[in-house]
Amino acid sequence: MAESTAPQFKRAVVALSGGRTDRPIVALAAEVAKASKAELIGVHVVEIDWTQPLDADVAGRSESAQRVLDIAEATAEAARYRLESVLLQARDVGAALVDEAVERGADMMIVGLPFRRRFGGDFAIGATIPYILKNAPCAVWVVREAMPEEQA
Amino acid sequence: MFVLVVGGGKVGYYLTKELIQSGHEVVLMEKDRARADQIRDEIGSVVMHQDGCEGKYLRQAGANRADIVAAVTGDDEDNLVICQMAKHHFDVPRTIARVNNPKNERLFRHLGVDEIISPTRMILGSIEQDIPVNELLHLAALGVGELEIIEAHIQEGSPGIGRMASTLTMPIGSSLFGLIREGVPMRVGPDTVLAEGDKVIAIGHPDCEADLRRQLIGEHVEA
Numbered sequence: 001m002a003e004s005t006a007p008q009f010k011r012a013v014v015a016l017s018g019g020r021t022d023r024p025i026v027a028l029a030a031e032v033a034k035a036s037k038a039e040l041i042g043v044h045v046v047e048i049d050w051t052q053p054l055d056a057d058v059a060g061r062s063e064s065a066q067r068v069l070d071i072a073e074a075t076a077e078a079a080r081y082r083l084e085s086v087l088l089q090a091r092d093v094g095a096a097l098v099d100e101a102v103e104r105g106a107d108m109m110i111v112g113l114p115f116r117r118r119f120g121g122d123f124a125i126g127a128t129i130p131y132i133l134k135n136a137p138c139a140v141w142v143v144r145e146a147m148p149e150e151q152a
Numbered sequence: 153m154f155v156l157v158v159g160g161g162k163v164g165y166y167l168t169k170e171l172i173q174s175g176h177e178v179v180l181m182e183k184d185r186a187r188a189d190q191i192r193d194e195i196g197s198v199v200m201h202q203d204g205c206e207g208k209y210l211r212q213a214g215a216n217r218a219d220i221v222a223a224v225t226g227d228d229e230d231n232l233v234i235c236q237m238a239k240h241h242f243d244v245p246r247t248i249a250r251v252n253n254p255k256n257e258r259l260f261r262h263l264g265v266d267e268i269i270s271p272t273r274m275i276l277g278s279i280e281q282d283i284p285v286n287e288l289l290h291l292a293a294l295g296v297g298e299l300e301i302i303e304a305h306i307q308e309g310s311p312g313i314g315r316m317a318s319t320l321t322m323p324i325g326s327s328l329f330g331l332i333r334e335g336v337p338m339r340v341g342p343d344t345v346l347a348e349g350d351k352v353i354a355i356g357h358p359d360c361e362a363d364l365r366r367q368l369i370g371e372h373v374e375a
Contacts, residue, residue, distance in 0.1 A: 049212065049214075050179050050213050050214030051217065052214075052217075053154075054177070092196075092197035094197075
C-alpha cells in the first residue's frame with residue numbers, strides 16, 4: 001500500500017492574515033488534520049506599532065480582528081472540524097507566530113501566501129514568511145494561491 | 153521604561169542588549185540595512201531599519217512616548233539632530249548623546265542635550281591619570297559638565313613657581329581651591345606660594361583651560 005504523501009502533524013498553527021488566503025488554508029488544514037485528528041490553532045496577530053505600548057487595548061476592540069477569527073472558525077466548521085482561534089497583539093507578526101507555535105508545541109505551521117507582484121513586476125513574498133521559514137522550529141507549510149490567469 | 157536607541161554600532165548594540173536584559177522596552181534604529189538585519193537576527197524585532205535623523209521615523213519608532221532617547225551613532229552631527237528632535241518635537245524627558253569630538257561637548261550642552269557621553273574625553277582622562285600628556289589633567293566634570301576639575305602639575309620652568317596665589321591672574325570663571333604638596337593635600341589661600349612639584353587643583357569652565365595653562369604651566373609645554 002502506498003504511503004500517504006499528505007503532511008502529517010499533531011498540532012498545527014494556522015496563520016490567519018485576514019486576507020483572501022485564510023479560507024482556503026483553513027479548509028485545507030481541516031481536511032489534512034482529519035486523518036490524524038490533529039489539533040488546529042488559528043492565530044491572528046494584530047501588529048502594534050511602536051507609537052503605542054504593547055499592552056494597549058487594540059486587538060480586543062478591533063471588530064475586523066474578531067471577524068478574521070469568526071471566518072476561520074466558520075470555515076473549519078463547514079469542513080466539520082474544530083479550530084481553536086487565538087487573537088494576539090505583537091510588534092512583529094512573524095515573531096509572534098513563531099513564539100506561539102513554540103509555546104503551543106506545534107509541529108506544523110500553515111501559512112497562506114497571496115500571489116502579489118511589487119511595482120516593477122517582481123514577485124512579493126513580504127517579510128513575515130521568510131521570517132517564519134528562517135525561525136520556526138517546526139515544519140512550515142506555505143500555501144501560495146494560484147497565479148491570476150492574466151499573469152500565468 | 154521605554155528607551156529609543158539610535159545607532160546600531162557596537163555601543164548601540166550592547167546598550168540595547170543590556171537594556172532588554174534589564175527588562176526595559178527598547179527600540180533600536182539603524183540606518184544601514186545590512187547592520188540592522190544582522191542585529192535583528194540576533195536580538196529580534198526591536199530593530200528598525202530607519203534613519204533616526206528623520207522626524208517621521210523617530211515618530212514611527214515611538215519617540216512620542218519614549219522616556220529616554222540615546223543617540224549613539226558615530227556621527228556627532230546626527231546625534232545632535234536626533235536629540236534636538238527628540239527634545240523639541242517629541243518632548244522626550246531625557247536625551248543622551250554620544251559625543252566623539254570633545255570640542256562639540258559645549259555645543260551639545262548649549263543646545264539642551266541632557267546628558268553627554270564623550271568616550272574620547274573619558275579615555276583621555278584615564279590616560280592622563282597615569283601619563284601627564286599635557287600636564288593639565290581633567291579630573292572630573294561637574295554638574296552637567298559646565299565646569300571641570302583640573303589638576304595642574306607645577307614643574308621646573310613654570311611661571312607659577314614662587315608666586316603667591318593672590319598674584320596669579322586667574323581667568324574669569326575659574327578658581328584654585330587646593331593643592332597637593334609632597335602627597336599632602338592643602339587649602340590654597342591668598343598667601344600660599346606655589347612650589348615646584350605642587351599639584352594645583354582648580355575648578356573652572358572648560359574655556360578657561362588655555363589661560364590656566366599659561367598661568368600655572370607656561371606656554372612651552374603645550375602638547
